[in-house]
Amino acid sequence: MNTILEQKFSVPFHYPVCFTEDLFDPTNRIFVEVLKGDRIPKVLFVIDSGVADTHPTLISQIKSYAQAHSNSFILATEPMIVTGGEACKNDETLYHKVVEATHLFGIDRHSYIAVIGGGAVLDMVGFAAAISHRGIRLIRIPTTVLSQNDSAVGVKNSINAFGKKNYLGTFTPPVAVLNDFNFLKTLDDRDWRAGISEAIKVALIKDLSFFEWLESKAEALARREMEPMKVHIIRSAKMHMDHIAGKDPFEFGSSRPLDFGHWAAHKLEKLSDFRIRHGEAVAIGIALDSAYSFLQGRIGEEDLIRIIRTMKTLGFDLFAPELKGENLIQGLKEFQEHLGGQLTIMLLEKLGKGVEVHEMDSDLIYKSVELLHSIQENSSLIPS
Amino acid sequence: MNTILEQKFSVPFHYPVCFTEDLFDPTNRIFVEVLKGDRIPKVLFVIDSGVADTHPTLISQIKSYAQAHSNSFILATEPMIVTGGEACKNDETLYHKVVEATHLFGIDRHSYIAVIGGGAVLDMVGFAAAISHRGIRLIRIPTTVLSQNDSAVGVKNSINAFGKKNYLGTFTPPVAVLNDFNFLKTLDDRDWRAGISEAIKVALIKDLSFFEWLESKAEALARREMEPMKVHIIRSAKMHMDHIAGKDPFEFGSSRPLDFGHWAAHKLEKLSDFRIRHGEAVAIGIALDSAYSFLQGRIGEEDLIRIIRTMKTLGFDLFAPELKGENLIQGLKEFQEHLGGQLTIMLLEKLGKGVEVHEMDSDLIYKSVELLHSIQENSSLIPS
Numbered sequence: 001m002n003t004i005l006e007q008k009f010s011v012p013f014h015y016p017v018c019f020t021e022d023l024f025d026p027t028n029r030i031f032v033e034v035l036k037g038d039r040i041p042k043v044l045f046v047i048d049s050g051v052a053d054t055h056p057t058l059i060s061q062i063k064s065y066a067q068a069h070s071n072s073f074i075l076a077t078e079p080m081i082v083t084g085g086e087a088c089k090n091d092e093t094l095y096h097k098v099v100e101a102t103h104l105f106g107i108d109r110h111s112y113i114a115v116i117g118g119g120a121v122l123d124m125v126g127f128a129a130a131i132s133h134r135g136i137r138l139i140r141i142p143t144t145v146l147s148q149n150d151s152a153v154g155v156k157n158s159i160n161a162f163g164k165k166n167y168l169g170t171f172t173p174p175v176a177v178l179n180d181f182n183f184l185k186t187l188d189d190r191d192w193r194a195g196i197s198e199a200i201k202v203a204l205i206k207d208l209s210f211f212e213w214l215e216s217k218a219e220a221l222a223r224r225e226m227e228p229m230k231v232h233i234i235r236s237a238k239m240h241m242d243h244i245a246g247k248d249p250f251e252f253g254s255s256r257p258l259d260f261g262h263w264a265a266h267k268l269e270k271l272s273d274f275r276i277r278h279g280e281a282v283a284i285g286i287a288l289d290s291a292y293s294f295l296q297g298r299i300g301e302e303d304l305i306r307i308i309r310t311m312k313t314l315g316f317d318l319f320a321p322e323l324k325g326e327n328l329i330q331g332l333k334e335f336q337e338h339l340g341g342q343l344t345i346m347l348l349e350k351l352g353k354g355v356e357v358h359e360m361d362s363d364l365i366y367k368s369v370e371l372l373h374s375i376q377e378n379s380s381l382i383p384s
Numbered sequence: 385m386n387t388i389l390e391q392k393f394s395v396p397f398h399y400p401v402c403f404t405e406d407l408f409d410p411t412n413r414i415f416v417e418v419l420k421g422d423r424i425p426k427v428l429f430v431i432d433s434g435v436a437d438t439h440p441t442l443i444s445q446i447k448s449y450a451q452a453h454s455n456s457f458i459l460a461t462e463p464m465i466v467t468g469g470e471a472c473k474n475d476e477t478l479y480h481k482v483v484e485a486t487h488l489f490g491i492d493r494h495s496y497i498a499v500i501g502g503g504a505v506l507d508m509v510g511f512a513a514a515i516s517h518r519g520i521r522l523i524r525i526p527t528t529v530l531s532q533n534d535s536a537v538g539v540k541n542s543i544n545a546f547g548k549k550n551y552l553g554t555f556t557p558p559v560a561v562l563n564d565f566n567f568l569k570t571l572d573d574r575d576w577r578a579g580i581s582e583a584i585k586v587a588l589i590k591d592l593s594f595f596e597w598l599e600s601k602a603e604a605l606a607r608r609e610m611e612p613m614k615v616h617i618i619r620s621a622k623m624h625m626d627h628i629a630g631k632d633p634f635e636f637g638s639s640r641p642l643d644f645g646h647w648a649a650h651k652l653e654k655l656s657d658f659r660i661r662h663g664e665a666v667a668i669g670i671a672l673d674s675a676y677s678f679l680q681g682r683i684g685e686e687d688l689i690r691i692i693r694t695m696k697t698l699g700f701d702l703f704a705p706e707l708k709g710e711n712l713i714q715g716l717k718e719f720q721e722h723l724g725g726q727l728t729i730m731l732l733e734k735l736g737k738g739v740e741v742h743e744m745d746s747d748l749i750y751k752s753v754e755l756l757h758s759i760q761e762n763s764s765l766i767p768s
Contacts, residue, residue, distance in 0.1 A: 002414060003403040003618055007537070007557075009629040010394040019387040030386060038726055103546040109635075109724030131515065133722060134540065134553045135634070153391070156518065162487040169518045170554055173391075234387055245393040250519070251493070338517060340493030342422055 013173045013249075017153050017241060019234055023141065023180040024061040026068035034139060034176035035073055037110050042076040043139075044107050046098060046125045048117025050084035051143050054186045058116070073112070076105040084117055086274040088124045089159045089166075098128035107136055112175070114139040118191075119147040119278065123169070126157030130172040138174045143183035145195025145229070146279045149236035150202075152177050155249055164334065165266050171250040179237075181230055192224060193315050194279025197261075199236035200311065201286055202243075205260045208352025210235060215306060218313035251339075259335075260346040260354055261285030264323075266338075267331025271322035283316040284372075288323070291368040292360070293348040303351050308375065319376035323369045329362055397557045397633075401537050401625060403618055407525065407564040408445040410452035418523060418560035419457055421494050426460040427523075428491050430482060430509045432501025434468035435527050438570045442500070457496070460489040468501055470658040472508045473543045473550075482512035491520055496559070498523040502575070503531040503662065507553070510541030514556040522558045527567035529579025529613070530663045533620035534586075536561050539633055548718065549650050555634040563621075565614055576608060577699050578663025581645075583620035584695065585670055586627075589644045592736025594619060599690060602697035635723075643719075644730040644738055645669030648707075650722075651715025655706035667700040668756075672707070675752040676744070677732040687735050692759065703760035707753045713746055 020030050035041055045062055052058060059079050066075045080101055088094050098113075107113065113136050115125040122140050129138045142152035158169030184192065196214070203211035214221075217228040243258050265285035268276050276284070287308060294304040311318060322328070336343040342358055349355040402414050419425055429446055436442060443463050450459045464485060472478050482497075491497065497520050499509040506524050513522045526536035542553030568576065580598070587595035597619075598605075601612040627642050649669035652660050660668070671692060678688040695702060706712070720727040726742055733739040 005401045005403075005618075005622055005625060006398070007401055007625050007629060008396075008398045009633050010396045011634050012392075012394045014390070014392045017389045017391055019389075099545070099552070103548070103551065106721055108721045111724065127515075131511075131552045131554060133551065133724065134542070134555055158518070161483070164487070167487065167517065168483070168515045170515060170556075171518055172554075234389075238389055241389060241391050245391060249393050250395050337490055337492045340495065340517065 013155075015174055015176050017177040017179070017237060019179045019181065019230070019237075021180060021182050023178055023182075024058070024065040026065055030178060031065070031114075031139075032069045032072040034178070035112065036175075039110075040071065041073050042105070042107060042111040043073045044076040044101060044105060044111070044113045045079035046101075046113060046115045046117075046121075047079050047081050048084035048121040048143065049081050051117050051183065052081050055183075076107055076111065077101070082117075082121060082125065084121055086120050086160075086269070086278075089120050092159065092161070095124050095128045095159055098125055099132050102128070102132040102136060107132070109133045109136055112137045112139055114141060116141040116143060117147075118142070118144040119151040122147055122152055123156070123158045123166070126172065126174070127159050127169055130157055130170045135172060138172070140174045140177045142177065142179060144187060144191050145184060145193075145233065146191075146198055147195070148179045148184075149195055149233040150198035150240050152179075153237045153241050154244055163270065164338070165270060166338070173249075179233070181226070181233075184229060185226075189224075189315070190277060190280070192229075193222070194277050194283075196221060196232065196314055197279045197283040197286060197311070197316065198240075199232050200307075201260045201282060202236055202239045202258060204286065204290075204307065204348060204351065205258070205346055205354030206239060206243075206352065210239070211310075211352055215310045218310050222314050258346075260348075261287075261289050263331050263335035263345060264288050264328060266335065267328055268320060268322050271327055272320065276320055276322070280316065283311050284318055284320055284323070287311060287318040287372055288365075288368050289345070289347055291371045292364055295364055295367055295371065296347070298355070299348050299350055303348070306351065317376075319372045323372065328369070329365060332360060397539075399558055399560050401561040401563070401621060403563045403565065403614070403621075405564060405566050407562055407566075408442075408449040410449055414562060415449070415498075415523075416453045416456040418562070419496065420559075423494075424455065425457050426489070426491060426495040427457045428460040428485060428489060428495070428497045429463035430485075430497060430499045430501075430505075431463050431465050432468035432505040432527065433465050435501050435567065436465050439567075460491055460495065461485070466501075466505060466509065468505055470504050470544075470653070470662075473504050476543065476545070479508050479512045479543055482509055483516050486512070486516040486520060491516070493517045493520055496521045496523055498525060500525040500527060501531075502526070502528040503535040506531055506536055507540070507542045507550070510556065510558070511543050511553055514541055514554045519556060522556070524558045524561045526561065526563060528571060528575050529568060529577075529617065530575075530582055531579070532563045532568070533579055533617040534582035534624050536563075537621045537625050538628055547654065548722070549654060550722070557633075563617070565610070565617075568613060569610075573608075573699070574661065574664070576613075577606070578661050578667075580605060580616065580698055581663045581667040581670060581695070581700065582624075583616050584691075585644045585666060586620055586623045586642060588670065588674075588691065588732060588735065589642070589730055589738030590623060590627075590736065594623070595694075595736055599694045602694050606698050642730075644732075645671075645673050647715050647719035647729060648672050648712060650719060651712055652704060652706050655711055656704065660704055660706070664700065667695050668702055668704055668707070671695065671702040671756055672749075672752050673729070673731055675755045676748055679748055679751055679755065680731070682739070683732050683734055687732070690735065701760075703756045707756065712753070713749060716744060
């Protein structure tokens with residue numbers, strides 16, 4: 001005779017996503033206001049080497065800030081510097097070093113790790129935080145367009161393994177995300193541009209008016225105007241947040257409607273040995289799946305032209321030699337395996353509206369690649 | 385000017401905890417009924433070496449079961465055998481092997497890992513499952529009293545690191561817990577007994593009537609009668625489940641009222657190099673904190689006698705040489721660091737009711753140790 005007990009509960013999560021400037025100016029209280037608890041907590045700062053190099057006074061600013069707010073938190077130790085970029089997710093000794101620091105400096109579950117950097121460093125340090133003591137409180141301080149408008153507002157962390165991107169990771173919400181726009185000013189042109197592709201992605205599948213706004217601001221963004229950059233980041237971050245909160249935050253199901261353009265993007269990053277950065281690969285992935293949607297008759301030629309033109313105006317390359325050959329298609333299988341379950345790919349039904357499909361035709365993928373190639377070669381938008 | 389967006393959502397969890405016999409008899413449908421999805425899923429079985437040794441036909445039973453239910457699931461590969469006991473949490477190559485198996489055999493997030501074993505193996509394999517692809521579906525099949533009545537119904541997994549127990553881990557609920565009482569028949573006497581301490585723990589701090597029931601069944605349990613064993617497991621599992629669902633499943637706060645007796649238990653395990661098993665250490669930890677509660681005047685002598693007598697009747701040793709010396713006290717600090725925040729220790733207000741305190745007196749701890757020692761030496765229950 002069997003006995004069955006049903007276990008059922010919900011776990012509530014709540015965190016602020018803040019947009020500010022001069023985060024570590026002693027008069028800016030945003031950082032200290034997100035700290036909680038019945039004692040003065042320790043904070044371990046971990047900083048992306050790329051950010052530390054471009055902002056040589058950052059560490060001293062943090063120390064002055066800590067001194068000015070010694071009633072609110074204490075530095076666990078000197079801020080740690082970790083290698084920036086995708087490399088930090090491929091070398092597992094790096095996340096081990098962060099885990100070891102939590103051990104050496106007594107960072108417990110009511111202490112904080114504050115990580116400052118691009119998406120890769122946020123992912124890697126977030127993973128270390130998530131598994132140490134079953135989860136140390138994480139404050140994400142993203143410094144790139146891509147992390148501010150997309151990845152850092154979400155609930156994921158990861159490192160790479162077995163040559164597969166994000167193979168190891170967890171779904172663990174941060175306790176706060178603090179975006180300081182000043183970090184964007186020192187980005188190189190590639191990183192300034194790259195992250196905008198994630199906003200185009202979410203606009204194309206969810207919000208025509210946002211796409212049209214991006215279309216109209218493409219030149220200003222390419223000229224590195226700050227105002228449209230801020231506006232687009234907040235709007236994109238909000239759309240990503242709403243998507244996460246609205247449906248299936250920890251992705252128990254198969255649906256992943258925000259992953260437009262991502263199956264090819266993940267594969268391109270790897271095939272190019274990460275020469276192509278994530279946001280750049282997403283731009284190519286969007287172009288590819290838009291071309292595919294066009295060749296399938298889902299969207300019109302004029303729609304495709306608008307998508308291509310907007311990304312070209314922003315300065316994106318929309319073709320890479322890695323698109324050619326058999327290897328790209330392999331990305332579909334890896335994408336399916338990573339998500340689990342049935343293959344689910346987002347295509348465009350029209351501008352501002354995505355549609356999920358469960359198979360892709362290899363020949364049509366090759367034709368889409370050819371189309372992107374000829375656009376690149378002829379520098380006309382769509383060949384006749 | 386700052387902009388603040390508030391992110392807020394709840395993640396629902398729901399899983400059955402089943403009690404059965406002959407789980408892999410082809411007519412028993414419990415296993416296949418917990419599988420979900422729109423395709424026939426792969427299942428990777430991972431088995432505790434201790435269980436595989438004691439149940440030499442288990443693997444062939446699983447294969448026959450899979451054959452009989454080939455419409456419901458397929459075996460990803462041959463069942464993997466992993467070292468049982470705490471050793472598997474200390475050697476990190478072992479969890480790496482499980483992670484690697486998910487890679488080699490294409491175990492995605494809609495596939496399953498079914499782990500059969502004692503609490504340590506469930507912890508280790510659960511950790512590997514939780515971080516691979518950000519969480520592969522886990523079916524726990526606990527084979528010991530301790531894991532059936534306590535740890536396996538919960539939401540935690542872990543491995544040890546830096547000489548600290550459970551340093552790495554996550555809060556990740558399983559998709560099902562399947563308890564087969566038949567596994568208990570082959571346990572050695574130590575493991576049959578050890579897990580009962582977790583039921584005594586939860587009874588002492590939450591439910592006098594359950595303690596009195598355990599008191600009355602102590603002799604029958606010591607004689608290895610199966611019926612009271614089953615009854616106590618279901619009741620203890622239910623209490624642990626209710627506690628988790630009722631309050632703070634992922635332990636964001638400081639309160640951990642089910643950890644009665646555990647600060648000393650964790651330390652004793654390590655100080656004895658895991659010669660003392662977890663349930664045995666918990667029995668000593670309960671005796672110690674009960675003695676402390678008595679010496680503080682919280683419970684009476686008769687209460688302490690009943691606690692000691694019940695555990696003695698079950699066959700527990702309530703003293704270990706590792707209790708002596710300075711090292712034990714260090715366990716308080718490690719316990720605090722592991723939980724994070726303020727030190728929070730559960731003591732007894734009376735039989736069936738715990739009380740949280742935030743400090744412990746070293747001298748009184750030493751006196752409690754002396755009391756346990758003299759009880760052991762004189763084999764009288766409480767010296768005059």
